[in-house]
Amino acid sequence: MNYDAIIVGAGISGMYQLLKLRELGMTVRVFEAGTGVGGTWYWNRYPGARFDSESYSYGYSFSKELLDEWHWTEHFSPQPETLRYLNHVADKFDLRRDIQFKSKVTAAHYSEATRSWDVTLEDGSHHTARFLITAVGPLSAPTMPKIPGIESFGGESYHTARWPHEPVSFEGKRVAVIGTGATGVQTIQEVAKTAGTLTVFQRTPNWCAPLLNAKIDEAEMSRIRARYPEIFERCEATYACFLHTPDPRGTFEVSPEEREAFWEKLYAEPGFGIWQGNFRDILTDRKANALLSDFVARKIRQRVKNQAVAEKLIPKNHGFGTRRVPLETKYYEVYNQPNVSLVDIKETPIERITPTGIKTTNAEYEFDIIIYATGFDAITGSFDRIDIRGVDGLKLKDKWRQDGLQTFLGVQVAGFPNMFMLVGPHTALGNIPRSIEYNVEWVTGVLHYMKDRGLTRAECRPESAKDWTDHVLALADGLLSMEIDSWMTGINRNVEGKDVRSVARYTGSAPAYRARCEEVAAGGYRELALG
Numbered sequence: 380m381n382y383d384a385i386i387v388g389a390g391i392s393g394m395y396q397l398l399k400l401r402e403l404g405m406t407v408r409v410f411e412a413g414t415g416v417g418g419t420w421y422w423n424r425y426p427g428a429r430f431d432s433e434s435y436s437y438g439y440s441f442s443k444e445l446l447d448e449w450h451w452t453e454h455f456s457p458q459p460e461t462l463r464y465l466n467h468v469a470d471k472f473d474l475r476r477d478i479q480f481k482s483k484v485t486a487a488h489y490s491e492a493t494r495s496w497d498v499t500l501e502d503g504s505h506h507t508a509r510f511l512i513t514a515v516g517p518l519s520a521p522t523m524p525k526i527p528g529i530e531s532f533g534g535e536s537y538h539t540a541r542w543p544h545e546p547v548s549f550e551g552k553r554v555a556v557i558g559t560g561a562t563g564v565q566t567i568q569e570v571a572k573t574a575g576t577l578t579v580f581q582r583t584p585n586w587c588a589p590l591l592n593a594k595i596d597e598a599e600m601s602r603i604r605a606r607y608p609e610i611f612e613r614c615e616a617t618y619a620c621f622l623h624t625p626d627p628r629g630t631f632e633v634s635p636e637e638r639e640a641f642w643e644k645l646y647a648e649p650g651f652g653i654w655q656g657n658f659r660d661i662l663t664d665r666k667a668n669a670l671l672s673d674f675v676a677r678k679i680r681q682r683v684k685n686q687a688v689a690e691k692l693i694p695k696n697h698g699f700g701t702r703r704v705p706l707e708t709k710y711y712e713v714y715n716q717p718n719v720s721l722v723d724i725k726e727t728p729i730e731r732i733t734p735t736g737i738k739t740t741n742a743e744y745e746f747d748i749i750i751y752a753t754g755f756d757a758i759t760g761s762f763d764r765i766d767i768r769g770v771d772g773l774k775l776k777d778k779w780r781q782d783g784l785q786t787f788l789g790v791q792v793a794g795f796p797n798m799f800m801l802v803g804p805h806t807a808l809g810n811i812p813r814s815i816e817y818n819v820e821w822v823t824g825v826l827h828y829m830k831d832r833g834l835t836r837a838e839c840r841p842e843s844a845k846d847w848t849d850h851v852l853a854l855a856d857g858l859l860s861m862e863i864d865s866w867m868t869g870i871n872r873n874v875e876g877k878d879v880r881s882v883a884r885y886t887g888s889a890p891a892y893r894a895r896c897e898e899v900a901a902g903g904y905r906e907l908a909l910g
């Protein structure tokens with residue numbers, strides 16, 4: 380066997396897992412498709428990419444030395460700074476010596492005879508390890524829209540998640556952006572600053588809220604450093620690991636004046652407060668949600684001068700917060716600029732991409748650059764793109780297609796021994812690095828336990844997977860977000876078979892998720908068959 384463990388991916392989860400397994404004295408190889416570390420922050424180099432979580436709540440918490448030496452220069456760090464941070468982490472902990480870059484994993488097959496995984500890379504090479512740890516990320520398999528003629532376009536075109544490493548200039552150019560999710564919104568507000576013209580092709584508007592970013596100077600960073608224990612304690616206690624957590628009050632338990640004042644306050648505060656720190660019932664009570672949506676719609680009408688455009692930007696098919704809320708910096712004001720126009724492609728659908736631009740049912744547009752901000756084959760997509768086979772050659776993709784998505788704690792799948800997933804399906808996402816650190820430490824705990832006892836095989840029992848999956852499905856019941864198509868409900872019509880809603884995320888609280896994981900560990904991992 381080549382290694383004790385193979386980790387797929389050198390993003391935030393893969394990097395930390397490498398470090399933790401080294402501490403166990405294991406031999407580890409990380410295979411990473413990119414030329415550098417950073418995962419999401421390596422690939423998503425599009426203009427305007429940045430955190431929507433407060434920087435100091437997002438970074439790793441495990442090393443005081445790292446916390447003490449790193450200076451986040453903005454409350455919501457821009458992608459280049461985040462990538463610098465992750466490179467700094469890789470250097471500081473000497474991670475690169477165990478990471479093999481430009482090494483895309485194409486297959487991973489389990490062998491019962493050797494209780495190990497055989498991992499194939501794109502170059503055809505094979506590598507074996509006792510344990511396979513997937514650190515592939517929930518939003519990392521980009522998808523292009525299914526529009527005829529895409530290949531025929533003669534100008535420059537980019538998917539936001541595969542942005543070139545060299546700068547792209549928009550100066551004086553005619554630019555199109557397709558897609559208005561969190562990525563599209565960040566891209567649009569940045570590109571609008573320099574493009575000659577910017578045309579936004581919007582299929583579904585999203586409810587966006589102000590980010591209200593600000594710089595952090597040395598003095599403020601020192602104060603933040605002093606508060607780190609308190610910051611991480613808070614993240615540990617909140618529902619989704621953000622600094623924000625639902626207000627215990629119900630929307631209708633306060634007077635209309637109090638409610639309005641609370642929403643005004645949240646709208647004027649940085650970050651996810653208006654989504655994650657709102658009244659406790661805004662995502663479950665239809666009336667509460669409608670009232671909040673009205674409030675935000677009023678804000679959009681105030682900020683966009685042309686009321687016909689404002690109406691197009693106000694979502695009509697879903698309420699506030701039932702899809703991922705993009706945080707924005709003068710996004711709505713962009714549509715007041717003379718060089719920016721909005722095309723509603725529900726009204727006038729795109730017929731095709733032409734050699735010179737985009738043809739809708741209503742007009743033909745010419746562009747120098749087309750930007751696809753069309754998202755990801757979320758949560759299961761990165762797994763589907765690898766030929767993963769467990770016991771008796773069962774393909775993971777087929778198993779999930781036949782039986783529906785089934786996991787135990789989002790970490791293991793029955794029939795796939797010695798495979799552990801980091802922030803896999805059915806885990807708590809939210810402020811993801813917080814979930815990652817917990818996930819990594821939990822998996823490390825299992826491997827530590829096995830090492831101490833000379834065990835070489837771990838597979839979750841089918842009934843454990845069933846119980847966890849039933850629990851995850853029950854939690855999603857009654858959530859307004861489950862009535863809406865989005866990556867969060869497993870929909871991506873650019874991907875074959877992803878046109879039926881599914882419960883791919885764990886929607887309970889992160890503390891409850893951790894409590895269950897702790898219980899399993901304390902009980903000696905009885906839910907796993909260890910041997």
Ligand code: NA7
Pocket residue numbers: 518523524525526557558559560561562563581582583703724752753754755866873
């Ligand atoms: P999203 O949120 O999935 O957004 C993708 C956008 O692209 C969305 O506006 C889609 O419209 C649009 N889209 C997708 N396919 C098409 C086609 N075929 N034609 C026109 N428009 C299309 O991805 P993001 O990258 O913005 O964000 C993903 C997450 O990453 C984000 O939530 C963060 O947590 C990080 P639709 O809404 O489907 O009508």
